[in-house]
Amino acid sequence: MADVEAMLAHWAERAGPHPDGAMLPPHHEQCLGCGPDNAHGHHLQVNRRGDGVAADHVFDDRHVGAPGVVHGGAVATVLDDLSGFLLYLVGTPAVTRQLTVDYLSPVLVGVTYRMEARVTSREDRKFFVAATLSDLDGCTVATSTAVFVTVGVEHFARHGAVSGGSPTPPVADDHRDSGREGAVGQQRG
Numbered sequence: 001m002a003d004v005e006a007m008l009a010h011w012a013e014r015a016g017p018h019p020d021g022a023m024l025p026p027h028h029e030q031c032l033g034c035g036p037d038n039a040h041g042h043h044l045q046v047n048r049r050g051d052g053v054a055a056d057h058v059f060d061d062r063h064v065g066a067p068g069v070v071h072g073g074a075v076a077t078v079l080d081d082l083s084g085f086l087l088y089l090v091g092t093p094a095v096t097r098q099l100t101v102d103y104l105s106p107v108l109v110g111v112t113y114r115m116e117a118r119v120t121s122r123e124d125r126k127f128f129v130a131a132t133l134s135d136l137d138g139c140t141v142a143t144s145t146a147v148f149v150t151v152g153v154e155h156f157a158r159h160g161a162v163s164g165g166s167p168t169p170p171v172a173d174d175h176r177d178s179g180r181e182g183a184v185g186q187q188r189g
């Protein structure tokens with residue numbers, strides 16, 4: 001099992017606070033959405049924008065579905081990952097419990113898109129997120145809503161390693177977290 005103290009240190013290093021406009025740290029180096037060391041990743045670079053987060057993104061040939069058109073799973077990946085940066089503003093680790101994507105128009109390879117996400121409401125350990133993907137003319141081509149559930153760092157210690165190493169294989173009778181996990185950070189508003 002990965003070391004909880006190392007995870008706490010990892011979280012404390014990245015938790016902020018982050019001023020408006022600041023670039024936010026990747027979730028970790030290998031993250032599919034934002035990890036700089038993931039050769040297959042999207043390498044999102046995300047900034048805080050007011051109470052939300054924003055990033056520009058260009059999909060490339062690795063993300064194609066129909067010719068010239070970005071695969072819907074790749075679109076979902078970046079919307080999910082961008083939404084996951086709101087945890088730096090909320091102040092606690094969190095994971096996606098539900099993600100719903102509306103594909104409004106084809107998303108094209110090689111085109112710059114602007115993405116934004118914000119928390120729309122909070123309820124106990126859940127926060128609800130809305131995100132958009134728009135072209136530079138302001139035309140929104142995809143939107144998403146998500147339910148994130150706050151977790152303690154133990155969640156990551158139980159299920160995998162933060163960086164390097166292989167994820168811990170799931171244990172048959174421990175595939176869900178027992179009880180409600182405590183949050184590490186405090187709400188920041």
Ligand SMILES: CCCCCCCCCCCCCC(=O)SCCNC(=O)CCNC(=O)[C@H](O)C(C)(C)COP(=O)(O)OP(=O)(O)OC[C@H]1O[C@@H](n2cnc3c(N)ncnc32)[C@H](O)[C@@H]1OP(=O)(O)O
Nearest residue numbers: 007011027080081084093095096098149153156177179180
């Ligand atoms: C060390 C630090 C590292 C930091 C790195 C950060 C990495 C972040 C990376 C981010 C990368 C990008 C992001 C990623 O890729 S995150 C990776 C993908 N996500 C996951 O792996 C999460 C998998 N799920 C779980 O582990 C469990 O479900 C958890 C532990 C979260 C909760 O399991 P638990 O058994 O305790 O609870 P529950 O699941 O029954 O329910 C939970 C709550 O949710 C409510 N609910 C459910 N559906 C809906 C709905 N549609 N509308 C409204 N509410 C809904 C439900 O009613 C309940 O509410 P309440 O009863 O509490 O009121």
